[in-house]
Amino acid sequence: MKKKQFQAESKRLLDMMINSIYTQKEIFLRELISNSSDAIDKIYYKALTDDNLVFDKDSYFIKVTADKENRTLVIRDTGIGMTKEDLESHLGIIAKSGSLAFKKENEAKDGHNIIGQFGVGFYSAFMVADVITVISKALDGEGAYKWESTGADGYTIEPYEKDAVGTEIILKIKENTEDESFDEFLDEYRLKAIIKKYSDFIRYPIKMDISGKRLKEDSDNEFEDYKEEQAVNSMVPIWRKNKSELTPEDYEKFYNEKHYGYDKPLKHIHVSADGAVVYQAILYIPESIPFDYYSKEYEKGLELYANGVLIMNKCADLIPDYFSFVKGMVDSESLSLNISREMLQHDRQLKLIAKNITSKIKSQLQSLLKDEREKYEQFYKSFGRQLKFGIYSDYGTHKDVLQDLVMFYSSKEKKLVTLDEYVTNMPEDQKYIYYASGESNERIEKLPQTELVSEKGYEILYFTDDIDEFAIKTIMKYKDKEFKSVSSGDLGIEADEAQDNTDSDKNNNQELFEHMTSLLSDKVTKVRASKRLRSHPVCFSTDGDVTIEMEKILNAMPNNPNVKADKVLEINVHHAVFESLKDAFEKDKDKLNLYTALLYNQALLIEGLPLQDPVEFTNDICKIMV
Numbered sequence: 001m002k003k004k005q006f007q008a009e010s011k012r013l014l015d016m017m018i019n020s021i022y023t024q025k026e027i028f029l030r031e032l033i034s035n036s037s038d039a040i041d042k043i044y045y046k047a048l049t050d051d052n053l054v055f056d057k058d059s060y061f062i063k064v065t066a067d068k069e070n071r072t073l074v075i076r077d078t079g080i081g082m083t084k085e086d087l088e089s090h091l092g093i094i095a096k097s098g099s100l101a102f103k104k105e106n107e108a109k110d111g112h113n114i115i116g117q118f119g120v121g122f123y124s125a126f127m128v129a130d131v132i133t134v135i136s137k138a139l140d141g142e143g144a145y146k147w148e149s150t151g152a153d154g155y156t157i158e159p160y161e162k163d164a165v166g167t168e169i170i171l172k173i174k175e176n177t178e179d180e181s182f183d184e185f186l187d188e189y190r191l192k193a194i195i196k197k198y199s200d201f202i203r204y205p206i207k208m209d210i211s212g213k214r215l216k217e218d219s220d221n222e223f224e225d226y227k228e229e230q231a232v233n234s235m236v237p238i239w240r241k242n243k244s245e246l247t248p249e250d251y252e253k254f255y256n257e258k259h260y261g262y263d264k265p266l267k268h269i270h271v272s273a274d275g276a277v278v279y280q281a282i283l284y285i286p287e288s289i290p291f292d293y294y295s296k297e298y299e300k301g302l303e304l305y306a307n308g309v310l311i312m313n314k315c316a317d318l319i320p321d322y323f324s325f326v327k328g329m330v331d332s333e334s335l336s337l338n339i340s341r342e343m344l345q346h347d348r349q350l351k352l353i354a355k356n357i358t359s360k361i362k363s364q365l366q367s368l369l370k371d372e373r374e375k376y377e378q379f380y381k382s383f384g385r386q387l388k389f390g391i392y393s394d395y396g397t398h399k400d401v402l403q404d405l406v407m408f409y410s411s412k413e414k415k416l417v418t419l420d421e422y423v424t425n426m427p428e429d430q431k432y433i434y435y436a437s438g439e440s441n442e443r444i445e446k447l448p449q450t451e452l453v454s455e456k457g458y459e460i461l462y463f464t465d466d467i468d469e470f471a472i473k474t475i476m477k478y479k480d481k482e483f484k485s486v487s488s489g490d491l492g493i494e495a496d497e498a499q500d501n502t503d504s505d506k507n508n509n510q511e512l513f514e515h516m517t518s519l520l521s522d523k524v525t526k527v528r529a530s531k532r533l534r535s536h537p538v539c540f541s542t543d544g545d546v547t548i549e550m551e552k553i554l555n556a557m558p559n560n561p562n563v564k565a566d567k568v569l570e571i572n573v574h575h576a577v578f579e580s581l582k583d584a585f586e587k588d589k590d591k592l593n594l595y596t597a598l599l600y601n602q603a604l605l606i607e608g609l610p611l612q613d614p615v616e617f618t619n620d621i622c623k624i625m626v
Contacts, residue, residue, distance in 0.1 A: 003154040004092065025128055029064075029191065030198035031121030032075045032169055034309055036062040037202045039079020039167060043139065046080070061205040061231075064195065066186045073129075073171040073185060081138035081165045087147040087157055091122065091134065126151055128185050129171035135160055136167040192232050201308035201331075205231035237308055239280040239331055243270050255284055258303070260327035263287040266375055269328075269364050277352045279332035283361065285368075286325060289382040293325065300324035302357075305331035318354050322390020322398060323361050325383045330357070358401070365405055369418070377416055380407055388471040396474040403475055408468070409441050411450070411460040419478045422459060431492050432484035435461040437469055437549035439608060448536035448606060449486040455534065456493060460486060466553045473545065489543040489568060491532060509573070512585045516596045520569060523600060530570035537577040538599045540607055541568045548607050569603060594620055 040060045047055035063076040082090065125132050130150060137144035144162035149155035162168075174182045184190045188208060195206055210230045213223045238246065238254050251268040255261065265284040272280050283302070292298045300321065301314030308331060319326055334349045369376040380387075387406050391399045407416040412425075422433060434453050438444035444462045453460055463469055472483045484492060509529070516527040525543060533539060540548060543566040551565040571578060577599070584592035601617045604610070611617050 001156045001158055003156055005154040026185075026194050027198075028124040028127055029075075029185075029194050030309060031124050033062055033064075033195065033199045033202060033206060035122060036075060036077035036079060036167070037199075037204055039077050039081070040204050042080040046139070057204070061207055062202070063207045064191060065209065066188055066191060068183075068186045071173045071175075071186065073173055073191075075169045075171075076166065078164070078166040081141065081167055082134075082136040082145075083138040083141040084145045084157060086138065087134065087136065087145055091147050091149075092155060125169070125171055128173055128182055130174050131172035133170040133172075134167065135162055135170070137162045137165050139165050195232050198310045200233045200310075201235065201237040201305065202233055203235055203308065205235065206233040208232050237305075237331065239270065239272075239282050239329070243272075246270070251282070251284075254282065255327070258329070260284055261286050261288075261290065265327075266379055267364055267368060269360050271357070271360055273353075273356060277332065277334045277349045277356075279330055279334065279353050281328060281330045281353075281357060281360075283326050283328035283357065283364075285361075285364065285379060286327060286382070287378065289325070294385075298324075302326070303329035304335075305329060306335055307331070307333050311335075317350060318357060319361070320354075320358055320390070320398070321393065322387060322402060323358065325386060326361055362401060362405070369405065377407070380416065385465050385467060388465060388467045391471040392467060392474050399475050403478060406471070408435070408461040408463065411436075411445075411454065411462065413459075417461075422461065423479050423481055425459065426481070427457065430456075430458050431481075433461065433478060433481050434458055434484055434486055434491075435463050435469075435472065436486045437463040437547060440464055443608070447486070448533055448539040449541065451534040451536065452491065452493060452532040453486050463549070469547060469550050470553075485542070485547050486532070487539075487541050487547060489541050509582065512582060513571075515585065515592070516569070516571075516581075519593055519596045520600055524567045524569045527569045527571065527596075529573045533570060533572035533575070535575075537572050537575040538603050538606075539570050540603045541570050542566055543568060548609070552609070569600060571599070594623060598624070 040062075043053070043060070044055050047053045060078045062078075063074075065074045065076070066072075067074075132149055134147040135144060136147070144160045145157055146160035147155060147157050171185075173185055176182055188211060192208060192210070195208075199206060207229050209227045210232070211225065211227050214226055216222045216224045238250060248268075251270070252264060255265050255268075261284075264287050266287045267285045269281070269283040269285075271283070281302075290298065299314050299316075300319060301312070301316040302318045303310060304312040304315040304318065315330070318330055330353060332349070332353065335347070335353075365376070365379075368379065384407065387402050391402050391406065404418065404420060407418050408422075409415070410417040410422070419433070426433075436444045436447055436450055438447060441462050441464060444450070444460075444464070450460055463472070469485075476482065513527045513529070517524070520527065524540075530539065530541075532541070542548060546554075546563060546565045548565050548567065551563055554561055554563040571581070577595075581592065581595055584595055597616075598620050601611055601620075604612075
């Protein structure tokens with residue numbers, strides 16, 4: 001039989017199909033099953049307008065059969081079939097989609113939507129097959145026909161004997177090479193896994209003959225091999241069911257089946273949107289943090305389906321980074337896909353879905369915070385750091401979305417509080433939201449810098465995450481209240497009588513402070529009398545935007561920018577140590593130098609900063625002891 005040639009453009013496209021359009025060879029099975037599903041859908045559409053045609057869904061199916069011995073894989077359907085003209089038109093001209101034409105002529109009804117639109121998916125089979133044979137009998141056609149091709153060389157069409165309406169696609173699977181094994185596409189368990197991955201929610205049964213072992217009749221310990229035809233797909237996806245039909249156990253089962261996590265989800269969100277963009281989604285807020293969550297290996301994203309067919313395992317564009325902990329899936333008929341259906345075209349529909357999903361997640365978290373505080377705090381323990389990263393990233397673009405979701409430990413409440421709760425409980429005379437930074441709540445509790453703020457009865461937020469201060473400086477104000485570190489040079493607390501005395505002491509001892517400043521000129525910007533200290537002799541405060549905790553965090557980074565906070569050494573002029581300083585200033589400058597070095601190193605230790613010369617420090621201690 002004379003072989004017919006593909007059009008020149010089709011040859012080039014076929015070569016591109018085999019070598020570059022698809023990134024994973026297993027995709028071919030998704031494409032062929034989707035075509036089979038479309039073929040059955042076409043009978044359904046025809047039955048809507050043809051009174052002589054009754055659509056009994058139970059009579060329609062797709063069958064996948066592998067023959068290892070003959071290296072063939074057969075995909076058979078009971079769909080509408082193709083005439084000789086259909087085979088010539090749809091398979092002889094690459095990228096001419098019969099489904100797309102049918103779709104334009106017949107608008108979707110009853111939730112049925114034709115999947116195919118580009119007409120190229122069929123040819124993806126050439127990635128795994130040397131020969132493709134299509135045997136088809138059309139519903140309204142006369143006789144059956146066989147279409148066969150070995151690739152770009154062309155194809156043949158001839159009459160063929162076939163009793164039932166429908167189509168069989170027979171793939172002659174390639175032999176293995178040194179680089180690639182094609183045997184996997186003849187293994188029933190691998191085929192089943194591919195079907196479950198991409199086509200689990202095709203609305204018609206996808207059948208396979210599944211092998212197994214069972215006890216022989218009348219035997220207690222002898223087994224026999226058997227094969228049994230099974231539908232391997234779920235067909236009706238959970239997200240297309242009414243919420244009233246589903247229980248919490250159903251959602252949890254789906255979470256486990258899809259391997260979204262090894263934990264239990266704290267909350268689920270079931271969305272059915274029917275507006276500017278039509279989509280369904282099931283989203284989960286996990287209970288615990290994945291082991292690789294804060295590593296480069298972690299990959300965010302939701303599963304993306306188009307009419308029940310998996311398009312992407314991880315669609316990162318559907319959720320923002322700050323909600324990257326959310327697991328789940330989205331199914332839509334509104335998305336524009338590229339030719340391979342492996343990638344999304346970044347269109348308005350995608351952005352709308354992402355925007356809506358972000359809003360749904362935030363609402364769910366706010367509801368959890370308000371109504372189930374214990375669960376929210378459990379969530380926050382795992383993912384609060386990510387919310388704070390979200391505030392800081394992108395120059396604070398998302399701070400308004402996230403600032404009401406973050407929490408910090410409270411010096412008064414001895415538990416986590418929100419910024420709103422802090423501001424609501426502020427005394428009328430309090431001007432600022434005060435915070436203190438450190439490695440742990442216990443370390444912060446002992447910081448000398450907290451004494452004055454605590455004495456005034458003001459609440460202090462404890463910052464123990466490396467991102468905390470950066471996030472807060474990004475927010476800048478919350479409900480018109482500025483944030484202020486307890487180590488700030490100016491706490492904004494009005495001077496009382498004791499502080500007035502401190503100012504007097506500062507003026508009377510100006511020469512002493514200037515001398516100490518000169519001794520520490522390469523380490524601090526100045527030495528001054530403290531207004532914040534009560535029981536402690538010394539501490540650091542900072543002038544400028546960079547705090548000591550920020551200095552530590554920035555300098556711990558791989559590129560080490562060598563950022564330095566403008567440190568001020570504050571001396572408690574009401575402490576007994578100050579009397580020793582004054583006495584040494586008047587009588588023994590060497591002893592003053594020793595005291596100054598000791599107080600500076602003491603301030604370093606309080607802040608958890610490394611001593612520049614530990615040996616010198618221990619020697620100075622010995623001098624005091626002697």
